[in-house]
Amino acid sequence: MANWVTIGLSTGIKTSPYPGGADSASGVSPGRPTPPPSMPSDGRAETLSARCPVHAITPRPGGVAIDQGRCVHCFRCAYDGDGVGVPWESGYEWACYPAATHSLRARLDRRFGRSLHIRYVDAGACGACISEARQLNNPYYNIHRLGFLVTPTPRNADVLLVAGPLSDAMRLPLRKTYEAMPSPKRVVAIGACAISGGVFGPSFISAGGVSDLLPVDVVVPGCPPPPLAILHGLLLVVERKPPAVQTMETRATAAESA
Amino acid sequence: MVAEKREIELCRAPDILETARRRWQGQATVDLNRPFGSCRIEVCADALRAVCQWLDEEAHYMFATLIVEESPGAIWSLRYLFYGASALWIEVVIHLEGNGAIVPSLSNIELGPSYDWHEREAEDLFGLQFKGHPRLGDFVLHEDWPDGVNPMRRDFDATRRPEFPRHESAWQPAVIVSAPGSFAMPVGPVFADFAESAHFLLETVGEDVIRTIPRFSYKYRGVEKIAEGQPVDRVLLLAERFSGTAAFAHGLAFCDAVETICAIEVPTRAKAMRTLFAELERLRHHAATIAGICNSTALAVAASQAALIEEDLLRLSCELTRHRYLFGAVTPGGMTVDLDEPRCRRLTKEIGDFAARLAKLRDQLRYSSSFLDRLEEVGVVSTGAARSYGLLGPIARASGIARDIRKLRPYAAYDAADFSVPIEREGDGYARLRVFFEEAENSAAIVRQMLQILPPGPILVREFAWRSGAACAAVEAPSGAAFHYLRLCEGCIVARYRVTPPAFANWHGFHVAAESFAFQDFPIILASFGLSNAECDR
Numbered sequence: 178m179a180n181w182v183t184i185g186l187s188t189g190i191k192t193s194p195y196p197g198g199a200d201s202a203s204g205v206s207p208g209r210p211t212p213p214p215s216m217p218s219d220g221r222a223e224t225l226s227a228r229c230p231v232h233a234i235t236p237r238p239g240g241v242a243i244d245q246g247r248c249v250h251c252f253r254c255a256y257d258g259d260g261v262g263v264p265w266e267s268g269y270e271w272a273c274y275p276a277a278t279h280s281l282r283a284r285l286d287r288r289f290g291r292s293l294h295i296r297y298v299d300a301g302a303c304g305a306c307i308s309e310a311r312q313l314n315n316p317y318y319n320i321h322r323l324g325f326l327v328t329p330t331p332r333n334a335d336v337l338l339v340a341g342p343l344s345d346a347m348r349l350p351l352r353k354t355y356e357a358m359p360s361p362k363r364v365v366a367i368g369a370c371a372i373s374g375g376v377f378g379p380s381f382i383s384a385g386g387v388s389d390l391l392p393v394d395v396v397v398p399g400c401p402p403p404p405l406a407i408l409h410g411l412l413l414v415v416e417r418k419p420p421a422v423q424t425m426e427t428r429a430t431a432a433e434s435a
Numbered sequence: 436m437v438a439e440k441r442e443i444e445l446c447r448a449p450d451i452l453e454t455a456r457r458r459w460q461g462q463a464t465v466d467l468n469r470p471f472g473s474c475r476i477e478v479c480a481d482a483l484r485a486v487c488q489w490l491d492e493e494a495h496y497m498f499a500t501l502i503v504e505e506s507p508g509a510i511w512s513l514r515y516l517f518y519g520a521s522a523l524w525i526e527v528v529i530h531l532e533g534n535g536a537i538v539p540s541l542s543n544i545e546l547g548p549s550y551d552w553h554e555r556e557a558e559d560l561f562g563l564q565f566k567g568h569p570r571l572g573d574f575v576l577h578e579d580w581p582d583g584v585n586p587m588r589r590d591f592d593a594t595r596r597p598e599f600p601r602h603e604s605a606w607q608p609a610v611i612v613s614a615p616g617s618f619a620m621p622v623g624p625v626f627a628d629f630a631e632s633a634h635f636l637l638e639t640v641g642e643d644v645i646r647t648i649p650r651f652s653y654k655y656r657g658v659e660k661i662a663e664g665q666p667v668d669r670v671l672l673l674a675e676r677f678s679g680t681a682a683f684a685h686g687l688a689f690c691d692a693v694e695t696i697c698a699i700e701v702p703t704r705a706k707a708m709r710t711l712f713a714e715l716e717r718l719r720h721h722a723a724t725i726a727g728i729c730n731s732t733a734l735a736v737a738a739s740q741a742a743l744i745e746e747d748l749l750r751l752s753c754e755l756t757r758h759r760y761l762f763g764a765v766t767p768g769g770m771t772v773d774l775d776e777p778r779c780r781r782l783t784k785e786i787g788d789f790a791a792r793l794a795k796l797r798d799q800l801r802y803s804s805s806f807l808d809r810l811e812e813v814g815v816v817s818t819g820a821a822r823s824y825g826l827l828g829p830i831a832r833a834s835g836i837a838r839d840i841r842k843l844r845p846y847a848a849y850d851a852a853d854f855s856v857p858i859e860r861e862g863d864g865y866a867r868l869r870v871f872f873e874e875a876e877n878s879a880a881i882v883r884q885m886l887q888i889l890p891p892g893p894i895l896v897r898e899f900a901w902r903s904g905a906a907c908a909a910v911e912a913p914s915g916a917a918f919h920y921l922r923l924c925e926g927c928i929v930a931r932y933r934v935t936p937p938a939f940a941n942w943h944g945f946h947v948a949a950e951s952f953a954f955q956d957f958p959i960i961l962a963s964f965g966l967s968n969a970e971c972d973r
Contacts, residue, residue, distance in 0.1 A: 181736040184799065191743065204750025207758045230669050251672060252763040252771065298625050299632045301654040304969040305679025305760045308723065311629040312749070315742035329627030345596075346577050346653040347632055349603050350624050376672045381586055381593050382657045401679065403759065 191316040195405055196323070196412055200269075206403040209245065210254050211266040216240040224261050228253050231369075231376065234263075245271065245398040246372040272365075272397045272410035273420040275372075275388065289335055290415045291324035296334035296358065298351050301344030301383060305401040306368040310338065312404040325411055331357035336414055337391075338407075342370040342377040343384035355391055363414050367397040367407055375400065451494065451525065459486060470904055472695075473516075473524035480529050483515075483539055487527055490517050491546045496525050497838070498546065498825060499909070499918045500935035501553040503561050505589050509534050511563070516907060516918070520843050524907060531563075540568040549825030552943050560587035560660075575652045575972075578606065586660050593660045608648050612638040617645075622957070624653045631968035639954065647949035647957075651942060654972040662932040667693055667767060667901075670929045674919070675762050678936060678970035680723070683716045683761040684912035685919070685936070691846060691908035692921040693767040697899055705769035705894045709847040711885040712761055713910070714878040718789065719748040720913035721829075721875040724965030725796070728868055731962035732809045740796050744789060751785060754778075769895035783886050790879035797872045810864035814948035814960035817862055824944035827937040828915020829870045830964060834862035840911040851888060852881045864963035871965065901927040912937055914966055938971035 193200045216222055222236035233247035234254060241263070254263045299307055313320045314327070328334050331354045339351065355364070366387045369375040379385035387393055397410040412418035452474050456465045462482045468475040478486050490496040496517035504512050510532055517525040531538065538557075541550040542565070554565040555574040562585035565571065572582070579601045585591065611619055617640045624632040632653040638646045658677045662670045674689035675682040687709055694701060701709075726741035749759040756764040756772050764772055774782070800806055816826065821834035831838060837858045841849045857873035859866035905922040915937030922931040941964065949960050 181734070181799075181803075185736040185739070188740070188743070202750065204753035204759070207753055230672055249672060249676070250758060250762055252757060253668075255757075296625075297629050299630070299654070299968075301632070301656055302969065303676050303679035303682075304631065304967045305676075305682070305762075307629050307631060308680055308760075312742070312746055314629075315746050316739050317743070317746050327628060331625075341654070342656065344654050344656055345580075346655065347624070350632070350653075354625055376676050377656045377658075377661065379594075379596070380657060380661050381591070381596055382655060384596075400676070400762065401760070 206269040208265050208267045210263045212243050249369050249400040269405040270409045271406045271421050272413045293325050294328040294334050295336045296331050297338045300347040301341035306340035309401045318404045334358045337364045339387045340367045342374045345382045363394045364391050365395045365410050366393045369400045372396045473526045477528045498549045502933045537564045540565040548823050633968045652972050658973040667927045681912045686765045688908045688910040688919040690767045692906045695906035696904045697902045699899045702893045703890045704892045706848040707885045707889050714881045717913045718878040721871045727962040731958040773894050786879050786882045813864045815863045816948050820947045825940050826944045833859045833866035833870045835860045840909045840916045867963045936970040938966045942971045
């Protein structure tokens with residue numbers, strides 16, 4: 178019989194310094210494109226916009242706007258073969274409110290700050306978002322230490338974590354789960370699919386994100402968002418962390434100008 | 436070189452070509468389909484069954500996929516694609532006409548279960564009628580979806596959600612247990628933990644489960660339909676993202692099909708790197724499966740150890756390719772990221788550490804009797820069942836079937852890789868765990884071999900001419916053989932994309948393992964299959 182206690186203890190502490198400090202281990206996040214502060218108006222913005230297969234990049238005076246809710250981390254805009262590319266930011270504090278005008282519904286009671294029960298629903302995700310969410314329970318991220326718990330029943334849940342573009346067959350299970358949760362409750366959409374439909378939606382069988390069915394309180398962009406980004410989303414729900422500096426405003430602006 | 440190699444293979448083809456001609460004289464037209472690289476057997480619907488049975492049982496070819504294509508005026512071509520131990524495909528083709536054309540079902544022959552789901556899928560999505568199939572309807576599209584609305588038909592608008600009344604009635608299978616004291620316990624589609632959406636109805640008489648009735652396609656996203664009419668570059672995103680945990684394998688298969696159509700010769704460095712990353716992905720996938728199995732038996736420390744290996748591999752993948760799941764690394768013509776000298780050195784060192792950590796974990800688990808008790812003789816799949824369901828990959832290997840695309844039809848640089856395919860006979864949870872461990876260690880060894888032979892040179896062919904045509908690519912994805920059929924028309928537009936992932940065959944066989952077991956074993960059986968629903972549902 179292997180001595181699992183000794184094996185566990187001899188592994189040492191692996192826990193991420195986040196949220197107390199920044200996690201600087203390499204490979205914790207793929208990073209994401211960020212709009213450069215300025216760009217010469219020589220057609221570069223248009224080139225970049227045309228290169229983005231999911232229409233996340235829109236030219237605007239003096240540069241480009243990037244809709245992080247659409248970006249699927251395909252790296253097409255980072256190619257530097259012809260010298261045209263956008264800067265790539267590292268980091269993972271990406272969670273934000275869905276729109277600039279958004280105000281949180283009645284604030285979650287402070288007491289939720291250290292005891293938040295999470296219910297997860299897969300609304301057609303590819304498996305990468307689920308895999309990243311699952312990593313939250315591994316020894317590196319270990320969300321139990323923050324009082325975040327995954328609950329086996331919606332009746333105990335405070336937060337509904339949803340990934341995927343919302344496939345047709347998952348509409349009913351998702352709605353039933355939401356309705357079974359007691360108020361106050363929050364919905365967190367994780368990944369480009371859950372925010373905008375990603376590469377799949379909207380189509381005949383997928384919606385253009387979870388907000389087609391449920392009110393979304395917090396979005397975590399990324400394809401997939403790394404575990405620390407999802408963790409930031411949960412911390413944002415209980416207001417233990419502020420939202421990302423770059424909000425989803427760009428998306429609304431881009432939609433207006435289109 | 437690829438073209439040359441194919442030419443050699445095609446020259447060897449006369450064997451099967453002549454045999455098929457002699458055997459099916461007067462009943463079938465047999466010729467060589469050079470552009471597609473196949474032996475084409477055209478039959479009338481009546482002879483379909485006999486020819487497929489002959490290929491399965493006497494010629495020892497294996498069924499890969501059913502490709503349905505519709506031409507204007509409801510003219511159908513159905514291709515039953517088979518593969519063997521050469522680069523040559525065998526396609527059995529029938530032509531039909533009319534809406535709701537009738538096709539003889541193959542689901543009741545000896546290897547019928549291999550065809551079963553392909554037929555149900557074609558019935559749901561194309562409206563074809565499979566005569567003699569015992570159970571059609573309510574498969575990909577659940578019961579609220581109206582009959583006669585078939586999304587894969589040419590005239591179906593894929594951009595809009597069709598309007599129809601939704602009754603939202605609870606699903607119930609046609610036949611359900613009705614003995615005194617028995618009940619059916621629903622599990623899913625929403626689970627207690629981070630799990631993918633699928634539904635299982637466990638028929639039980641208390642502690643013992645008699646039968647499991649699974650229901651899938653909760654995650655059907657119509658990948659094949661929404662790919663139609665899109666440029667290659669856009670469809671590559673779908674190929675990578677329909678199953679995120681096997682993104683590199685599926686992206687590679689898609690690129691391979693594009694390269695075959697456009698006759699692109701991939702640089703040797705890119706080929707070696709493709710093999711390297713495909714194995715890195717397999718290693719990570721298997722580490723995740725092992726973590727899942729340990730977790731299902733509540734062996735927390737072992738689960739944590741495996742999860743640490745998985746997370747470390749994700750971080751390593753991110754450092755090497757910029758993405759934790761290797762998205763965007765492969766592209767038609769080669770690779771988008773190169774490995775420089777320091778990275779190669781680091782990888783050489785780290786891959787050895789991963790292999791050592793896995794070997795240590797395997798040995799520790801081997802001496803944990805309480806853990807083995809939960810796995811041994813649990814979720815057994817016999818060799819016969821594995822064969823008739825056409826199971827693939829590690830699941831089939833645990834049941835005594837050593838099929839591996841890397842050996843049968845070597846792609847990328849697998850002909851330069853020296854590895855053995857593990858095989859176990861018992862077909863239980865522990866046999867599957869052993870296969871996952873051994874394959875993961877082999878993957879680490881292949882990564883090391885590729886690093887040793889990694890030739891210098893370019894990694895990408897940027898200039899090539901787009902051509903129209905059709906091709907099918909096969910790769911060994913982490914959970915088994917994946918077949919990507921692609922037809923391109925003018926201007927690098929996808930006309931038809933047919934994806935047959937390994938999970939499609941393996942989930943079909945899952946219920947065989949989930950029969951007559953104790954209730955608490957269900958999560959263990961589920962975890963020991965290590966399958967993705969996103970991959971199956973597409």
